[in-house]
Amino acid sequence: MKTLRVPEATVTRLSIYSRFLEGLDRNGITTVSSGEIAEGVGVSPAQVRKDLAYFGEFGTRGVGYNVQDLMRYTFKILGLDRKWDLVVVGAGNLGFALCTYHGFNMRGFHIIGVFDSDATKLGRKIGNLEVLPLDLFPSVVKEHNIHIGIIAVPPDGAQEVADIMVRSGLEAILNFAPVALNVPDKVEVRNVDLSVKLEILTFNLALKSAQNL
């Protein structure tokens, strides 16, 4: 089989191109060049073309790309040509924000279950979801054929939640807890660390102020 090895950075940018294209489409723009995409998302035109080249030829030389077509291709590539049902564990403020985050719906993600181990949170409503006890997690996953889970609990509880997710058969985990999770290789994990990017900023600010001595 032809296993094309795509850099993760390329997939990341593809996700960003994809959203930029949606914006163009909403504004009724039908054609776009690699240069305009590059300008719009802050990369180089060559980068845009190289990224797309991993997946095929989508443009017309001398013309550019059809916005709607390219948008649909990027959706397809990213696996967004379908709906994805998700479950969230952790009904704190972060879990709440994720459950109500419109950015997910816009991309075909639907959170269909929220869970928490804290008895005082059970039964509480988030939108039209009700916070459920973790005991019900495996059955909900099975019932709705869920593939992806989101962890939004404090660091101490994250590994335990990951274990439950793995046992329940989830194949992918989006982890907001700032800890490295231990899971089998077959399970994909991606971490979103809210303070890492902030610390890149402080690193740069500290550097700058050290240079201006």
Next chain:
Amino acid sequence: MKTLRVPEATVTRLSIYSRFLEGLDRNGITTVSSGEIAEGVGVSPAQVRKDLAYFGEFGTRGVGYNVQDLMRYTFKILGLDRKWDLVVVGAGNLGFALCTYHGFNMRGFHIIGVFDSDATKLGRKIGNLEVLPLDLFPSVVKEHNIHIGIIAVPPDGAQEVADIMVRSGLEAILNFAPVALNVPDKVEVRNVDLSVKLEILTFNLALKSAQNL
């Protein structure tokens, strides 16, 4: 001047090492090897040593690193040997979650102001903060000598908020809106896109299911 060019990936990992070291320290562990750090955060031992080598020699050959010392060094490098006051624009669910996120406090970040353009949100309390109108933004920034702002508004309003932040003299912006911001070069921007990592997962899942046909 000796301008050492540090890869951003190195800074990112440093932030992660730093938190791992904190955990070790809390557990009373005094010495650690690059291999143990690597194991704990999911990178290679050589990577750990290489990353640290950008900044100096922190270990003892044949022994390893003193946990507390290395922890303090990483803090210093990341600019975390001081407190940082932050302001957040956007008092929706995400803004709320960020204002109450303990992960920030643990790293010396303190949110001292929340702003929103939505009149219905003004005066609302988030912890002991009160949601303020955007008019007050510049004066609060000046008064508290703020360097970093966080954008937690919907995509449409993000650029406008960024403009206000730039005009108010902020030097760094952490942007949670899924759009590319246009700011002067002197202003550092880092984006946290909540759905990009999710789409890396769906990309991989889609790839896997395509291969299993």
Next chain:
DNA sequence: TAAGATATGTGATTTTTTTAACATGCCTTG
């Protein structure tokens, strides 16, 4: 229909980042 302008797709090059390998130095032990 030929020429000019434009923008893609891609092979070659450069740059960056990661991995590997090992010399150096510290600690322990007999």
Next chain:
DNA sequence: CAAGGCATGTTAAAAAAATCACATATCTTA
């Protein structure tokens, strides 16, 4: 106090990623 084990720091090699440069193809216009 010498020898062996061990883990760092660093140089060299490999791999990966980004950039460049241009051949190719399309559209427009005269």
